[in-house]
Amino acid sequence: MDSISLRSNAERYRVEFENISDILNRLEAGVIYELTGDRVDGTLSENxxxxxxxxxxxxxxIEREEDSIYDKIEAxxxxxxRIEWKQNSKEE
Known part of the structure; x- marks a missing residue:
């Protein structure tokens, strides 16, 4: 895979990468139930x-070239x- 493909995948799947990054950042900061006592943080094994x-x-x-979260939101x-435009066109 060349750098152009990697760059486009990084952009296309940015929401997924951000979600993974958030989990890693919380783990790095020690934001887990065992340390905070707050169940909302989840245990280390759950994270x-x-x-x-x-x-x-x-x-x-990525392997199957499936739609990303961003692709689905955009669609x-x-x-x-499109539906809104159709409805507005009918009203006129």
Whole structure:
């Protein structure tokens, strides 16, 4: 995979990469139940499981060239705008 492909994947799957980065940042900062006592932070094993799941999902998406979260949001917005435009056209 060349640098252009890597750059475009980094951009395309940026939401997924940001989600993974958030988990890593929380782990690095020690934001886990065992240290904070706050259940909302999740245990170390829960965070690792979540990280593993997100990495596996991202790997599959990239390998299969599946839509990213950003792609899905963009398509939903475009569909909403298309429906809205159709409705406005009928009203005129």
């Amino acid at each position: 690792v499981r979540q990280l593993r799941t997100k990495l596996n999902e991202l790997h599959i998406k 939903a917005i475009e569909e909403h705008e």
